[in-house]
C-alpha cells in the first residue's frame with residue numbers, strides 16, 4: 001500500500017483527465033486503470049455554470065481528486081488556484097504545477113519552491129511537479145511537501161525516462177513518495193519506472209491518446225503492478241564468481 | 255521523527271536474524287546493485303559475504319578511486335586534555351585511573367601546534383576527555399580561535415554539547431565534530447559506561463542530530479569494534495548514517511572504524527574483529543555509500559594500514575600522539591591508548607606514494623565557504 005500524507009492507495013498508478021475525447025471514455029479508462037488518484041486541471045473547470053461535464057461524473061466515481069495548478073505561471077497564480085480548488089472541491093490536496101514556458105511546459109523550480117512553502121504553511125497536501133532535480137526534491141521535502149513528482153521526460157512527449165540517472169538519485173534519497181510524472185508513453189516505461197523503485201507513476205497522455213483508452217488503462221495497471229512486484233522481488237541478480245587470485249586482499253592469507 | 259524513535263522501530267533480533275541468515279544469493283545481489291542501500295549493507299556485513307571479500311575489495315577500491323581519485327586526506331589528533339569525569343572500562347583516561355592529568359594552556363597549545371605544523375599538517379582533530387567543568391564550552395571557545403589561526407580544518411572529538419554550543423563553535427571556526435556512539439546496544443553500552451555523563455546513552459545518540467542542526471560542516475560517526483557484535487553495530491551505524499544523510503543532507507559525513515586497543519586498566523575485547531573482518535567492514539561501507547569519508551587511525555599496524563589504504567579509506571592520521579602535550583614531550587605516559595603504527599608522517603606518505611596514492615595535506619579554506 002502506498003501512503004501519501006494520511007491517505008492509503010492500493011494502486012500505484014495515478015491518472016489524469018485531460019486529452020480524452022469524451023467524458024465516458026475518460027471514466028471507462030480510469031476505471032480500467034484502477035487508479036485511485038486522478039488529477040484535474042483547475043483551469044478546465046467551468047465554475048460559472050457549475051455543471052461541469054468532467055467534474056460531476058468524477059465525483060460520483062469515488063476516486064480521489066487531485067486538482068492541479070496547471071496554467072499558473074508563477075507562485076501567486078498557483079497559490080490562488082490551489083485556494084480556489086480547496087473552496088470548490090473541498091480538498092486540501094494539490095498538484096503544484098508552474099510552467100511559464102509554453103513550448104515544453106518546463107516546471108519553474110524557483111516559483112515552485114516558493115509556492116510549495118506557502119501552500120504547506122496554509123495546510124495543503126502539496127505534490128509538486130518538477131524537473132528531475134535531486135536537490136530541489138530535498139528542498140521541497142524540507143518545506144513539507146507530501147510527495148515529489150519529478151518528470152521522466154517533457155510532458156506529453158512519450159519519451160519515457162530520459163531523466164533516469166537523476167530519478168535514481170531522487171529515489172535513493174527521498175523521504176517522501178516519489179511519483180514519476182510526465183513522459184511515460186508506454187506500459188513498459190511504467191514498468192521500468194517501478195522497477196527503479198518509484199512509489200507511483202502518473203500517466204495521462206499515453207492512456208488518453210491511445211486508440212483504445214480503456215484497454216490501455218488496463219495495460220498500465222498491469223504494467224505498474226509488474227514493475228512494483230519486480231522491484232520488491234529484487235532485480236539485477238547476475239552471478240558473480242570469486243576470482244582465483246586476490247590481488248587486493250591476498251595479504252589476509254599471509 | 256528523531257533517530258532515537260526511529261531506532262525503536264527497528265528490531266535488533268530481526269536484524270540479527272537477517273544478518274546471520276543472509277545467503278550467497280543476497281550477497282551477489284548486493285555486489286551487483288549499482289548503488290548501495292541498507293539491504294545491501296546488511297548482506298555485505300553478513301558472514302555469507304566472507305567468501306566475496308576480494309570482490310568487495312575490488313569494487314570498493316574502484317569506487318573510491320572513481321569518487322576521490324588517488325587522494326587521501328591527512329589529519330592529526332591533538333590532545334587538549336586527559337581530564338575525564340567518566341568511567342569507560344576500555345579507556346585509559348577513565349576517571350578512576352591513576353594517571354597524571356593535564357590540560358594544555360595556551361602556551362603549551364602553541365608549542366604543540368608548532369610541532370604538528372612542522373610535520374606538514376593543516377587539518378587537525380582536537381581531542382579531550384569529557385570534563386564539563388574544566389574542559390567545557392568556555393575552554394573550547396578560548397582554544398578554537400587560537401587553533402584556527404594555524405589550521406584550515408579543525409575537527410573536535412570531545413564530550414557531547416548542546417546545539418547552541420555547536421552553533422557558537424561553528425561560528426568561530428569549528429568544521430567537524432566526531433561523535434562515536436561506541437555501541438548501539440543499550441545494555442552493552444550501560445556495562446561499559448558506568449559513571450558520569452557518558453552513561454546517558456540517549457543523549458549521546460542524539461548528538462549528531464544536534465550537530466547537524468547547528469550547521470557544522472561535517473559529522474563523524476563510529477562504533478568501537480569489540481564491544482558488541484560488530485556486524486550488528488556496523489549495520490546500525492549504517493542506519494544512523496542513512497537517517498542523518500537523508501534528513502540533514504547539507505552536512506558531510508565520515509565514519510571511523512576503530513578496533514578496541516589495549517590501554518591502562520583497559521578490558522580485552524569481548525568480540526574480536528579480525529583483519530579480514532575489518533576489510534569486510536571497510537568495503538561494505540564503501541559499497542553502501544560511495545561519497546562517505548572513511549578514516550583510519552594509527553590503531554592499526556603499519557603492514558595492515560599499507561594494505562588498507564587502497565581499499566576504501568579517504569583519511570588517515572600518521573605520527574599520532576594520544577596524550578596532551580605529546581608532540582612536544584613524547585614520553586610523558588599520559589596516553590589514551592597505544593598506537594600501532596609508529597611511523598612518521600613522512601614515512602607513511604612515502605608508503606602511500608609507493609602505492610600510487612597522493613597524500614593531501616590541505617583541502618579546505620573556511621573563509622571561502624562561510625560567506
Ligand code: SF4
Pocket residue numbers: 338339340341342345346347348349382383384452
Ligand atoms: S572514552 Fe572518553 S569519556 Fe570515556 S573515559 Fe575515555 S575519555 Fe573519558
